[in-house]
Amino acid sequence: MNIRTLCLGILSFREATGYEIKKLVEEGMFSHFIDASYGSIYPALTHMESEGMLTVRAEEQSGKPDKKVYAITERGRASLSEALDVLPRPDKFKSEFLFQMLLARALSGEQLAAVYDTRLRDLTEELGRIKACSTAGATDFGLRFVNGYGQAIVGAAVQYLEERREEMLNEAASRSADAAE
Amino acid sequence: MNIRTLCLGILSFREATGYEIKKLVEEGMFSHFIDASYGSIYPALTHMESEGMLTVRAEEQSGKPDKKVYAITERGRASLSEALDVLPRPDKFKSEFLFQMLLARALSGEQLAAVYDTRLRDLTEELGRIKACSTAGATDFGLRFVNGYGQAIVGAAVQYLEERREEMLNEAASRSADAAE
DNA sequence: TCGATATATATCGACTTGATATAAAAATCG
DNA sequence: CGATTTTTATATCAAGTCGATATATATCGA
Structure with missing residues (x-):
């Protein structure tokens, strides 16, 4: 398209x-x-x-x-x-954030924490924006569906980042300690 | 990047x-x-x-x-x-599927159902693939994190599509009926 | 054995992004 | 009230990327 x-x-x-x-x-x-x-x-x-x-x-x-x-x-x-009137192409998702997480071992503990918390904050704000316009478009069922989709996906991302935060940052910190030995 | x-x-x-x-x-x-x-x-x-x-x-x-x-x-x-060593840019998500859902009113009931079910099947398969390689990358914590993220997000999408399926297709069908009156 | 698929590199037109230019109204702020 | 920033509005262009295609061989299944 x-x-x-x-x-x-x-x-x-x-x-x-x-x-x-x-x-x-x-x-x-x-x-x-x-x-x-x-x-x-x-x-x-x-x-x-x-x-x-x-x-x-x-x-x-x-x-x-x-x-x-x-x-x-x-x-x-x-x-x-x-x-x-054609099947849509597969969704495309590009995430520099996930690329950095994959290479987390190459980042300092502070840098990782900064990146992580920035992303979590941005996602939380985005979720807020999506929820904010959920009442406005309650008429059209296409709009309602898409808004709900956004809430579900971004909500899941926020939840995942919140759940894993301690684990991720601790693991990075302990790895730094290993490297310092 | x-x-x-x-x-x-x-x-x-x-x-x-x-x-x-x-x-x-x-x-x-x-x-x-x-x-x-x-x-x-x-x-x-x-x-x-x-x-x-x-x-x-x-x-x-x-x-x-x-x-x-x-x-x-x-x-x-x-x-x-x-x-x-820079903050990653915001994630980018492009979805022709959601664009079509937004314009669902312009699609026939059959076309909508075909698009919807294809997407649901593709997402389910993708979730399967992600879960399949979750055991392999259990060593590196970056890999584990990214894999978990994929499971959380794609899992949420699958769940949302399954939950809303009846509602979406019914509403499209009833709208067609309206148009035929 | 014959077509399809996988391995492997390479190029190119068409499209898209991100930045920049221009210009003026509107809003913000000390 | 005057100065600065933001918003409204269109337009262009270099740089980067995609998707398709070309080439050549091996391998695998029907």
């Missing part, structure tokens, strides 16, 4: 500017399982507009650059349907 | 060829949270060899192309330490 399909999907909910799409993907309901940069969003919108999948409405604003509000067309909806 | 650091990390465990690195990343302990293609691995190895971070040993094989076995040098270990 490419950025074009992502944009079509978002625009199937409501019309939006490239900037708004980026914000949705960065902070909104989408942020937990999708990525997209300006460098891919803007060309995608321009391209799809030229293909008749979107319409643009330039909202003039005093001084500021025109706001280009994109809306999906029938052709766009057809293209979206087509793109969704 | 780039592919170069990934290669250094793997080569800090043992020497390997580009092909073996790709297999480890694709099937081994790393596969659940790392990605890398030949198109990035081979150039990275060549480049780092020229910088003195790796050594190559060409193992001749009758007929087959030479096996280029790479090993990390002291300079390579130093570079790895340096690369690990």
Whole structure:
């Protein structure tokens, strides 16, 4: 699935500017399982507009650059349907954190603790954000499902990190002691 | 973190060829949270060899192309330490499946069921694979931690999908009925 | 024996990211 | 009130990465 399909999907909910799409993907309901940069969003919108999948409405604003509000067309909806009518590719999960944990033996005890606690804090905050918007999207069952998924997965991660914290940091500390002998 | 650091990390465990690195990343302990293609691995190895971070040993094989076995040098270990001495970037999770679930209203009931059950089966298999290699890596505490993390997260996903299955498919079916009225 | 799969390296087009540029309104703050 | 930061908004580009493909041989099962 490419950025074009992502944009079509978002625009199937409501019309939006490239900037708004980026914000949705960065902070909104989408942020937990999708990525997209300006460098891919803007060309995608321009391209799809030229293909008749979107319409643009330039909202003039005093001084500021025109706001280009994109809306999906029938052709766009057809293209979206087509793109969704295939089995999704396997999920992709990239974690520099887990890579560092795997190489934990190469880290100092302090560094490990710093990395671990930062990750735990970030995950806890993320869980809070997900729970915060669980009430808002209670209408659509797709939204509810995705929000619940986020809570389940991030919740499990937080729980695991909390459970293993002592063990992990102690083991790293004792290993440092071994090395010092 | 780039592919170069990934290669250094793997080569800090043992020497390997580009092909073996790709297999480890694709099937081994790393596969659940790392990605890398030949198109990035081979150039990275060549480049780092020229910088003195790796050594190559060409193992001749009758007929087959030479096996280029790479090993990390002291300079390579130093570079790895340096690369690990920063806070990891936030994890990235990309899921076409969740994107489709979000747009579930645009899918037919049959398509939704097919997508859902495929995902559930894939996740269950992945959980099996992770559990299968949990005994093997019981020695290193980094390996144990990462394996446990995988079990916790994928286990939570499987559980969530199983719990919500009826609800999700029923709701999709009833929505189809609404649309038909 | 014949097609499929595995071993092994290598390249390349297409796509994406992350950074940067530009510009002005709005908000924050001493 | 004036100064600084943040937010709104579009756009581009180098660097990095993926996915596909090419090449060549061995091995394994039907």
